[in-house]
Amino acid sequence: MSDYWKTIEDIIRQAIVGEEDSHAMYVNAAGRVQDPNSKAMLEELAKDELGHKAKLEGLLKRGLTWEIVEGEFKKVQDLKLGDHFVPEKLDEQADLQAVLTVAIRREKESHDLYATMAGVTCDETVRNLFEFLANEELTHKRKLESLYEDIVYQQF
């Protein structure tokens, strides 16, 4: 395998590590919080992270399909709902709103990292890969933001 592809593989492996970190964080917090809905949400988030990880691993296994690197993905609109959230502590008293603010912020940070990398990468294939990863994080963030709107912004 060429160095070129190896670089791309490294990017994906790094993304996998990111998903693993998030998974560990959510599992940890789920063991701490008391509110059953917060616990269930954290467990679901942890499971989602494993799903994201599996998707990335699938990319590696399939031998880095050109479909992805050529940018064949459905772009989602960034609602930027959580851009100004202050992440709350996931302590024993954390409610669902607190869990969502933390999760939305994490997805935003991941998205921003990949988007920044895409912005400074000259190689088109690598850039497309970063854009794909950024879009994936945006998709996750969007799902959480929609849930946040339903639950918290009932009258807003």
Place this chain on the structure above:
Amino acid sequence: MAEPLYRANVLVCGGTGCTASGSHAVMDAMRAELGRRGLDVEVRLVQTGCRGFCAMGPVMIIYPEGIFYCQVRADDVPQIVEETLVKGRIVERLTYKEPEEHKAVPYYHQIPFYEKQLRIALRNCGLIDPENIEEYIARGGYQALAKVLNSMTPEDVVEEVKASGLRGRGGAGFLTGLKWQFTQKAPGDIKYVVCNADEGDPGAFMDRSIIEGDPHSLIEGMLICAYAVGAREGYIYCRAEYPLAIKRLKIAIAQAEEYGFLGDNILGTNFSFHLHIKEGAGAFVCGEETALLASIEGRRGEPRPRPPFPAVSGLWGKPTNINNVKSYANIPQIIVNGAQWFASIGTEKSPGTAIFALTGKVNNTGLVEVPMGITLGEIIFDIGGGVPNGKKFKAVQTGGPLGGCITAEHLNVPVDFDSLKEVGAVMGSGGMIVVDEDTCMVEFAKFFLTFAQAESCGKCVPCRVGGKRMLEVLTRITEGKGTMKDIETIKEIAEGMEAGSLCALGQLTPGPVMSTLRYFMDEYIAHIEDKKCPAGQCKELTIARCLNACPAGVDVPAYIALTEQGRYAEALAIHRERNPFALVCGRVCPAFCESKCRRGDIDEPIAIRQIKRFMADQEMKNPWTPPRIGTPKSDKVAVVGAGPAGLTAALRLAQMGYPVTIFEALPVAGGMMAVGIPDYRLPRDVLNIEIENILRAGVEIRYNQRLGRDFTIDDLMRQGYKAVVLAIGAHKSRRLGIEGEDKEGVMPGVEFLREMNLGRAPDLTGKRVVVVGGGNVAIDAARSALRLGASEVNVVYRRTRAEMPAYEDEIRAAEEEGVIFHYLVNPVRIVGDGKVTGVELVHQTLGEFDRTGRRRPIPVEGSEFIMEADVVIPAIGQQTDLSWLKEDGIQTNRDSTFVVDKAFATTRAGVFAIGDAALGPASVIQAVAQGNLVAQAVDAYLHTGKATKPEYNPPYHFPELTYNMEEYVNARRPKMPELEPAERRRTFDEVELGLSEQAAREECRRCLRCDLEWLEVTGKDKAAVMAAQQKTHQPA
């Protein structure tokens, strides 16, 4: 003789919609006025085809300026001539008005209805005189024909059409170029070109409008096709119900023949083509291509199996190309501008534009042509102008009677052949019928099924019999006689029809039923299990729309009728059977009844809430002791929370004979009625009268008893309570979640109102207050802040006014009192050094639609600004305080409400939950409705040990009509007398003063007494109906 040069052209729409609204009279008046003033030599008057904006018809455009006048009447013509054609001024009253701000939009190109449209097939409609071929030629007409005859081979033409990616606009979306190629390559000397103009869908008028407005575009498209496939003869199959289309086609064919575009040796070449019109008799099945061909041949219009396809064996067994009007009308533009131009419009797999007849519950009904890929939401809300009268969008039916419906959650779906299919609908030929919250989806499906089954040609048994059987089942459901098994029956019939029918009519007839089952199963269940039509449309199930809309089913017509007669005590007694809070609801109810009132369809709804208040106020001094309707019982019931839900539940249980104790966390009863709603809307002494009534039923209230702090559910069970009803409300504000929320001066909305109502109001004298939110809590907080002395109160909301969840009357009252509203702004930070000094806000713009059908706000980058403030009141939402919940076995939903079943039973046996804690923040009347029901559920549980779905059915009364309705045809709804805005902003005195007796009783006489009409229409006997209801209302 050459046409004279005119200084102005007056174009009057002669399309079907404008003709129906009187454009011929406008045309005649204009002709007469121009003649009278001698202007007919300098002003040219043209009757055009459809301009599309049918809702605004009759439409007139005056060129060269492009001045757009709408809803023009013959009487307006002299002024138009004098002002616009003589003096060059615009008659503003006839211009289009932008709906939100009523701003005049005088020019055609500025009107939002047209802004997002792209007209290819409709490019000439409304611009040219369709009966004059020279106008078509002047707009580039027949250039495409000349191009193909002079510079392209038939193969070139087919390749060009293929390369354009044009897909058949009849509905199936098959590649047009490929279809042409099949016919071209089919062996045989004699071939035909046929146009399917048998537009039969209810509410569809796309093909008709093209033929009426620009018939030559169809003729030219067919000519090009004939050249490509090698045909010398063609037929346009047009339904006879389109006389104007047929007339204009005949004129166009005659003119084309005269100009050498039709006939032998066209344009001097050896290509010849003769075109005929075949008038169809209106059978819907003849829209199917093989049935259509049979009909042209003079046989009965029945489909036949395919293959062979018409391209191989069509008309009289010869290769035949059949396309829809819209497909042909696109061809000349594709040839002139090139395939790549066409392919660049729309989406990759569905290039070009789509034409829709936009009808139903939408402001801008009409004919629209849009690039493929535009979203459904853009068509309905941006072009269509949204749903009229502030009603909620419910669904849109595409594909006519054989299509399917699409709901609010799919408003971001791009309109193209494949995307619509993915969500269970079809593109169809272009009908788009919008429905709002008042449409019953079961009745809607029945409407289309009634049409489609009647149009079955009868050839295939599954279609002939299946459609009728399915209609019988649906009819049964709409009459409240259905069972859940009927749903399975419908699905079985649908499968049979799909598998066993020869053509699309039989295969797709179940489409509307199946798609409503997919998206609106809850409505089917309501008809079957609750015997209720939520939209209030099914006659058999809807005694009157007002009582049907009331969550508690209060007998509105009865208490209105008795109030009219001055029998206030009897009226109130009827009200109390379903709602013990007449004084409260007469003041604060959102009046769902009024929003559905049939009188509102005529002028304005009956002022039901105002009448209710008047009625209840008359009896205010007469204490009510609720009657006992059951024998005394020994099982104790605990109710947690003395809000409207808890109090009602306690009342009904006490009336049944149960010993009931309410445990209330606060030192006062009433819940949000006491500590949420300010005195100026609901004076505390008025509320207390109704709480006292409930206590008189034998209910005990223990104050300052907070669940989790002072007792647990286990404690209650240990104390011998056999059932517990949790009615603990939603008394905790949601956090903004942004920086600075912990600063001094931030007061969450619900807590702010509670402290104020408990006599601990903060001093806001001279303070600048910012309230964040758009619900009733936000408005109550804002209006209260003014009364507490604030120098300035600003409400910031991230969407627009139209989307605010607060009641319209409350918003209006706040505006009158001086509250300043800022829309499309969102706080990002609360600023200040320890104390609040301001809020940083960012402007929002509206993006995609969310699943409720509202556009999502998106921040505008770099638009942040600071709004100065001393106090910030976040009121964005509220939740139930669940901090007491540990290992009680009670599950909650993500939004902090309790998980309950249809009997309001939580996941712990013997524990029920109602009100805001089960519904999320709602109104008093919704809480009351649940209180009524949960009492029945608890009663059944205590008798059987099982929680079963309750019914609460005190009988309806149908009082006699004692006034002559005819005398009140012109009567108008009274305006509620109120304190002056300047006066009320400094006092907590009640704002609404109540109707006078005369005004209230007069208003009662505007009621159309739908209840009596129901008895008459359904042929029911009043005594029998009341007896049946009484029978189902006996406590266990």
